[in-house]
Amino acid sequence: QVQLKESGPGLVQPSQTLSLTCTVSGFSLTSYHVSWVRQPPGKGLEWMGVIWTGGSTAYNSLLKSRLSISRDTSKSQVFLKMNSLQTEDTATYYCARDRYYGYTPSYFDYWGQGVMVTVSS
Amino acid sequence: DIQMTQSPASLSASLGETVTIECRASEDIYNGLAWYQQKPGKSPQLLIYNANSLHTGVPSRFSGSGSGTQYSLKINSLQSEDVASYFCQQYYDYPPTFGAGTKLELK
Numbered sequence: 531q532v533q534l535k536e537s538g539p540g541l542v543q544p545s546q547t548l549s550l551t552c553t554v555s556g557f558s559l560t561s562y563h564v565s566w567v568r569q570p571p572g573k574g575l576e577w578m579g580v581i582w583t584g585g586s587t588a589y590n591s592l593l594k595s596r597l598s599i600s601r602d603t604s605k606s607q608v609f610l611k612m613n614s615l616q617t618e619d620t621a622t623y624y625c626a627r628d629r630y631y632g633y634t635p636s637y638f639d640y641w642g643q644g645v646m647v648t649v650s651s
Numbered sequence: 652d653i654q655m656t657q658s659p660a661s662l663s664a665s666l667g668e669t670v671t672i673e674c675r676a677s678e679d680i681y682n683g684l685a686w687y688q689q690k691p692g693k694s695p696q697l698l699i700y701n702a703n704s705l706h707t708g709v710p711s712r713f714s715g716s717g718s719g720t721q722y723s724l725k726i727n728s729l730q731s732e733d734v735a736s737y738f739c740q741q742y743y744d745y746p747p748t749f750g751a752g753t754k755l756e757l758k
Contacts, residue, residue, distance in 0.1 A: 636747070
């Protein structure tokens with residue numbers, strides 16, 4: 531069945547770089563796009579960016595200067611790197627499967643369990 | 652970016668009651684709207700897409716409606732397992748944006 535699972539450090543120091551991995555199963559990264567979405571504690575959801583089936587990416591303009599999404603299709607893994615972290619980046623980070631195939635925005639039909647990342651010294 | 656305004660922010664209802672949550676977009680999103688349910692400590696789960704299409708496995712007591720800039724999620728005959736937060740999301744234009752959420756509790 532379709533599964534996504536995020537992994538990465540739970541604690542990152544301010545100004546450092548966050549590196550997360552999303553490992554997927556039950557579908558191919560060459561058939562479905564994968565997005566990253568984050569949620570600060572007790573708050574709403576923010577779409578961060580997407581890696582499309584062809585390997586190109588799109589980012590939220592608010593994060594574009596700090597964010598990079600890549601993948602390794604042979605390992606069914608999607609990677610998120612975000613630099614210059616601040617306390618306001620403290621959040622649960624989710625990867626999610628885009629339902630649409632085209633290069634248009636989509637809703638998300640499967641989500642990972644999320645990984646909580648705290649930015650603190 | 653398209654702004655999504657969701658109301659109410661919180662809601663208290665009794666078992667068996669019908670509940671409606673509203674979502675207003677800052678511009679026409681042409682039914683590019685999804686609804687998610689999120690239980691405490693869990694990831695969001697898709698309920699509705701294309702404004703009114705029920706995702707596989709979602710109970711039929713959930714329904715979505717609306718058009719243009721105004722959309723709603725209705726839960727008929729509220730069950731205890733429906734206690735959760737609910738979010739709307741537009742996917743008409745980049746970036747996809749979410750409403751702030753509605754926290755549904757039992758009265």
